[in-house]
Amino acid sequence: MALKDKQTTKNRNLLQSVRHAFMGFIVVARLERNMRWHLLAGLLALGCGWWLQLAQNEWLWLCLAIFLVIQSEIANTVVENVVDLLTARHYDLAAKYAKDMAAAAVLFAALFAILVGLIIFLPKLLQLL
Numbered sequence: 001m002a003l004k005d006k007q008t009t010k011n012r013n014l015l016q017s018v019r020h021a022f023m024g025f026i027v028v029a030r031l032e033r034n035m036r037w038h039l040l041a042g043l044l045a046l047g048c049g050w051w052l053q054l055a056q057n058e059w060l061w062l063c064l065a066i067f068l069v070i071q072s073e074i075a076n077t078v079v080e081n082v083v084d085l086l087t088a089r090h091y092d093l094a095a096k097y098a099k100d101m102a103a104a105a106v107l108f109a110a111l112f113a114i115l116v117g118l119i120i121f122l123p124k125l126l127q128l129l
């Protein structure tokens with residue numbers, strides 16, 4: 001799943017940095033069920049946008065919402081991994097706060113995405129009725 005090398009030194013060049021970053025994304029997508037739901041929802045929203053022929057500014061809001069959700073889910077997974085690394089999965093109140101706060105960031109990004117989706121798509125869908 002992750003790159004097979006056991007490198008712990010700095011990346012040698014831009015290509016290697018991008019390759020590790022891409023693998024990071026693949027690992028999140030494979031390990032986190034929520035990320036797969038976010039990606040599916042994002043793809044559906046892009047498909048609807050194409051179908052309903054969104055205007056340029058609507059595309060911008062939609063892309064912002066999708067990227068915000070994906071970014072916050074990645075950050076949430078980073079926090080979960082670092083907390084698990086530090087606590088070795090022992091109960092710790094600070095660990096709970098850190099994980100729950102990171103999850104709250106995803107929640108707010110998802111609420112923003114729902115709001116953007118409603119504002120953009122609802123009037124267009126109602127017009128079709």
Ligand SMILES: Nc1ncnc2c1ncn2[C@@H]1O[C@H](COP(=O)(O)OP(=O)(O)OP(=O)(O)O)[C@@H](O)[C@H]1O
Pocket residue numbers: 032034076080083087089090091092093095096099100103
């Ligand atoms: N080391 C810990 N100490 C205290 N509470 C913890 C600890 N690890 C997890 N928790 C609590 O358990 C919950 C679930 O933790 P877990 O690591 O499984 O997150 P998750 O289910 O993957 O979260 P998400 O749904 O956001 O991906 C956390 O939100 C937190 O409240």
